[in-house]
Amino acid sequence: MNPIKVGLIGWGTVGGGTAKILLEEQDLIARKVGWPVVLKKIADLDLETPRSVKVDPGLLTRDAAEVIRDPEIKIVVELIGGVEPARTYILEAMAQGKHVVTANKALLATHGREIFEAAARAGVDLLFEASVAGGIPIIRTLKEGLLANHINYFFGILNGTSNYILTKMTKEGLDFAQALREAQDRGYAEADPTFDVEGIDAAHKLVILAALAYGLRVELSDIYVEGISRLDPLDIKFADEFGYVIKLLAISARSDDRVEVRLHPTMLPKGHLLTEVDGPFNAIHINGHAVGDILLYGAGAGMMPTASAVVSDVIELVRSVRAGVSGRVPPLSWQQVVEGASSLRPIEDIVTTYYFRFSVVDRPGVLSNISGVLGRHGISISAVIQKGREVAGAVPIVMLTHEAKESSVRMALAEIDRLDVVRGRTVVIRVEERLS
Amino acid sequence: MNPIKVGLIGWGTVGGGTAKILLEEQDLIARKVGWPVVLKKIADLDLETPRSVKVDPGLLTRDAAEVIRDPEIKIVVELIGGVEPARTYILEAMAQGKHVVTANKALLATHGREIFEAAARAGVDLLFEASVAGGIPIIRTLKEGLLANHINYFFGILNGTSNYILTKMTKEGLDFAQALREAQDRGYAEADPTFDVEGIDAAHKLVILAALAYGLRVELSDIYVEGISRLDPLDIKFADEFGYVIKLLAISARSDDRVEVRLHPTMLPKGHLLTEVDGPFNAIHINGHAVGDILLYGAGAGMMPTASAVVSDVIELVRSVRAGVSGRVPPLSWQQVVEGASSLRPIEDIVTTYYFRFSVVDRPGVLSNISGVLGRHGISISAVIQKGREVAGAVPIVMLTHEAKESSVRMALAEIDRLDVVRGRTVVIRVEERLS
Numbered sequence: 001m002n003p004i005k006v007g008l009i010g011w012g013t014v015g016g017g018t019a020k021i022l023l024e025e026q027d028l029i030a031r032k033v034g035w036p037v038v039l040k041k042i043a044d045l046d047l048e049t050p051r052s053v054k055v056d057p058g059l060l061t062r063d064a065a066e067v068i069r070d071p072e073i074k075i076v077v078e079l080i081g082g083v084e085p086a087r088t089y090i091l092e093a094m095a096q097g098k099h100v101v102t103a104n105k106a107l108l109a110t111h112g113r114e115i116f117e118a119a120a121r122a123g124v125d126l127l128f129e130a131s132v133a134g135g136i137p138i139i140r141t142l143k144e145g146l147l148a149n150h151i152n153y154f155f156g157i158l159n160g161t162s163n164y165i166l167t168k169m170t171k172e173g174l175d176f177a178q179a180l181r182e183a184q185d186r187g188y189a190e191a192d193p194t195f196d197v198e199g200i201d202a203a204h205k206l207v208i209l210a211a212l213a214y215g216l217r218v219e220l221s222d223i224y225v226e227g228i229s230r231l232d233p234l235d236i237k238f239a240d241e242f243g244y245v246i247k248l249l250a251i252s253a254r255s256d257d258r259v260e261v262r263l264h265p266t267m268l269p270k271g272h273l274l275t276e277v278d279g280p281f282n283a284i285h286i287n288g289h290a291v292g293d294i295l296l297y298g299a300g301a302g303m304m305p306t307a308s309a310v311v312s313d314v315i316e317l318v319r320s321v322r323a324g325v326s327g328r329v330p331p332l333s334w335q336q337v338v339e340g341a342s343s344l345r346p347i348e349d350i351v352t353t354y355y356f357r358f359s360v361v362d363r364p365g366v367l368s369n370i371s372g373v374l375g376r377h378g379i380s381i382s383a384v385i386q387k388g389r390e391v392a393g394a395v396p397i398v399m400l401t402h403e404a405k406e407s408s409v410r411m412a413l414a415e416i417d418r419l420d421v422v423r424g425r426t427v428v429i430r431v432e433e434r435l436s
Numbered sequence: 437m438n439p440i441k442v443g444l445i446g447w448g449t450v451g452g453g454t455a456k457i458l459l460e461e462q463d464l465i466a467r468k469v470g471w472p473v474v475l476k477k478i479a480d481l482d483l484e485t486p487r488s489v490k491v492d493p494g495l496l497t498r499d500a501a502e503v504i505r506d507p508e509i510k511i512v513v514e515l516i517g518g519v520e521p522a523r524t525y526i527l528e529a530m531a532q533g534k535h536v537v538t539a540n541k542a543l544l545a546t547h548g549r550e551i552f553e554a555a556a557r558a559g560v561d562l563l564f565e566a567s568v569a570g571g572i573p574i575i576r577t578l579k580e581g582l583l584a585n586h587i588n589y590f591f592g593i594l595n596g597t598s599n600y601i602l603t604k605m606t607k608e609g610l611d612f613a614q615a616l617r618e619a620q621d622r623g624y625a626e627a628d629p630t631f632d633v634e635g636i637d638a639a640h641k642l643v644i645l646a647a648l649a650y651g652l653r654v655e656l657s658d659i660y661v662e663g664i665s666r667l668d669p670l671d672i673k674f675a676d677e678f679g680y681v682i683k684l685l686a687i688s689a690r691s692d693d694r695v696e697v698r699l700h701p702t703m704l705p706k707g708h709l710l711t712e713v714d715g716p717f718n719a720i721h722i723n724g725h726a727v728g729d730i731l732l733y734g735a736g737a738g739m740m741p742t743a744s745a746v747v748s749d750v751i752e753l754v755r756s757v758r759a760g761v762s763g764r765v766p767p768l769s770w771q772q773v774v775e776g777a778s779s780l781r782p783i784e785d786i787v788t789t790y791y792f793r794f795s796v797v798d799r800p801g802v803l804s805n806i807s808g809v810l811g812r813h814g815i816s817i818s819a820v821i822q823k824g825r826e827v828a829g830a831v832p833i834v835m836l837t838h839e840a841k842e843s844s845v846r847m848a849l850a851e852i853d854r855l856d857v858v859r860g861r862t863v864v865i866r867v868e869e870r871l872s
Contacts, residue, residue: 017726021584021726025586029584030771031770031771031772032583032770033771129581135724135726135727137573137576137577137580137581140573140576140577140580141576141581144573144576144580144752145565145573145576145577145745145748146573146744146748147751147752148457148464148465148743148745148746148747148750148751149744149748273733276709276712288571288744289740290453290571290740290741290743290744290747291571291734291735291741291744291745292734292738292741293734293735294571294573294733294735295732295733295734296732297709297730297731297733298727298730299727299728299730304725304726304727304728305727305728307584307726308584308585308724308726308727311583312580312581312582312585314584315583315584316580316583320764322764323761323763323764324761325761325764327759328755328756328758328759328764334467335468335469335470336467
């Protein structure tokens with residue numbers, strides 16, 4: 001039995017976990033595929049930094065080409081992340097007839113079209129379960145488990161760092177800076193946390209999930225993305241009083257042949273399972289026309305959970321290599337993928353309910369001024385809290401609206417923010433009532 | 437393009453949902469597989485009862501052989517349930533070279549070995565996602581998504597009827613008979629609810645999941661099964677006071693090369709997501725050595741959620757037929773399945789924590805009597821509530837224990853139940869602390 005050889009590019013945290021499973025679990029893997037699988041080479045520019053996983057030094061090389069060009073290697077695992085040189089390595093490996101496993105959400109979200117088309121041209125398979133939500137098998141679920149469904153909508157907590165920070169802010173009343181520092185101390189956030197806290201990482205994943213859900217390719221630049229860095233603990237408290245929890249939510253929904261794809265802090269009604277997803281965990285709630293509501297929950301990152309997804313993909317590919325089949329399932333599960341920009345519903349056209357916090361001077365008639373402007377823009381109020389707690393010369397008025405159009409909201413708030421009695425910019429948080 | 441033909445045996449609720457998707461979603465399916473798929477025949481003995489889904493009467497037949505023997509039909513869907521004639525139909529269809537999709541948990545849990553071996557002999561694929569937890573892709577998750585993991589343990593709420601009844605008992609204080617009647621009125625429970633409330637249906641599903649998780653075949657008769665019909669609302673209330681929720685839980689765990697597989701009412705610590713799974717929903721929590729904890733949640737039954745799983749399996753098979761491959765993944769995902777009886781940990785050998793409710797006469801020294809017996813059997817107490825509420829001449833003493841062995845518990849309780857001061861049989865509920 002000639003073992004199937006695997007090569008790994010990227011010897012970081014997830015690479016270490018991947019090597020650990022491939023090296024230590026040969027028996028388990030053989031029992032699953034009936035065939036030996038061997039990790040033949042690991043390429044990384046940095047071979048000096050000590051690693052927690054020990055491997056035979058003979059496996060290691062600084063030259064990725066030794067993996068890509070090795071004719072014995074049938075499956076290449078790319079775990080260096082980022083666009084280049086990952087893109088070039090993957091394209092070269094596929095051109096050499098190798099199947100590819102990657103966890104690279106940034107690459108797939110920005111160069112997916114090129115990568116998927118190259119895979120089809122080369123007749124190889126490309127799997128990327130680890131690119132979204134770590135060990136949670138969300139990509140397989142969309143590609144296979146929910147095949148029979150039109151996806152109506154899905155919501156996801158897709159970034160563990162920002163969810164950890166939000167959880168700290170919500171449960172312990174910390175402000176953003178304090179919570180970020182704690183996340184950094186615990187290794188949940190990087191020194192430069194921009195990608196995580198500004199929603200870019202989660203938006204990459206959202207773009208991938210939307211492509212899988214609807215067979216629709218959208219660009220990161222087409223979608224509305226707002227992170228958590230400007231979130232005020234005050235709004236978390238008011239949300240709580242109204243019966244909501246704030247999460248950084250990836251949202252996608254289809255209606256009237258338009259798809260909305262957006263990512264921003266969102267108020268979710270307490271009692272929904274997503275509001276219980278705390279700390280570094282991820283979860284995705286999906287509604288399909290046949291299956292109804294389902295939810296998947298688990299570790300969204302980390303060495304071993306992510307490696308679990310990577311190695312499960314490797315074993316899937318081994319099964320296909322053994323069966324002599326490739327291209328059985330297209331990378332995005334759809335035979336034809338539609339370019340999505342023209343099918344997208346622009347953020348200005350979405351209709352949802354809103355939370356506003358106005359900072360106003362404490363004077364009679366202010367609420368009537370504000371509600372007058374809202375009314376003229378067709379925005380009706382469903383609840384108001386006016387508590388008179390003075391902050392920096394102003395008091396907050398917080399309110400929830402009935403359903404309104406984003407463009408109307410923007411116009412109304414521009415007008416309101418120009419009123420004499422209004423101090424500072426109005427805080428806007430979108431509410432998700434489909435999860436009630 | 438010669439369409440791939442599908443035949444359906446069983447024109448009940450799920451059969452109707454399956455036909456509905458196959459007939460109405462041809463475009464969706466074609467976009468997923470790049471090939472037309474046609475439902476050619478539907479067999480059922482009863483063609484008279486009006487159905488909510490309308491089909492061309494030319495599709496219908498009373499004779500299952502017209503499906504099984506049709507040389508054009510490549511995929512047979514069995515949805516009649518029960519052991520016979522489903523078993524014979526499936527074996528015949530496979531012998532004719534047809535791939536099979538089934539939702540039949542009773543058949544797979546009691547005749548799995550025969551069915552899986554026949555599939556291997558015939559070189560056909562057998563998929564059964566709909567047999568466990570309706571539309572939740574738990575079987576694919578174990579077969580593919582968590583391939584790289586040793587499963588350490590899993591817990592499942594696998595029967596919507598009993599979960600609906602328990603939810604009513606917990607949230608509204610109903611007793612079992614009242615909650616059952618409500619479930620029956622709403623169509624969640626059948627006239628004879630035995631299969632659901634005595635845990636048999638959930639145990640069938642547990643046997644299937646254990647086979648997938650460990651590659652271990654166990655018999656229904658090997659495992660401990662206890663339903664909810666004798667559950668007293670009083671214990672639900674005491675559980676609440678201790679910080680627990682009672683669920684009918686399928687439990688399986690592996691340690692020291694032994695696997696425990698059991699199903700019974702179980703106290704779960706509040707705060708765990710499983711305690712939030714209410715009404716007819718199902719959920720499964722899995723712990724894998726690499727992935728850590730993951731949880732899947734959704735509708736565990738019903739026409740369309742179950743049909744979602746059935747048709748997703750059909751489309752998977754169409755993809756394989758199109759790619760000219762079969763047997764790529766064995767039915768249970770393992771190349772070799774081990775006969776499991778000798779690897780099972782008997783219920784007497786499990787170690788867990790317990791809840792006891794003793795009914796005693798209200799007299800000094802009783803608690804000391806009871807704790808004396810427990811102590812002699814090595815069972816130590818972690819909490820006691822003794823409230824003196826008299827019920828039928830006795831007062832309850834409720835307690836939680838530290839970890840103890842089931843056999844010791846049984847011996848101790850047999851002794852305690854013989855004490856003069858004890859009235860009636862002690863109530864025992866196992867506690868699951870691995871979910872804290």
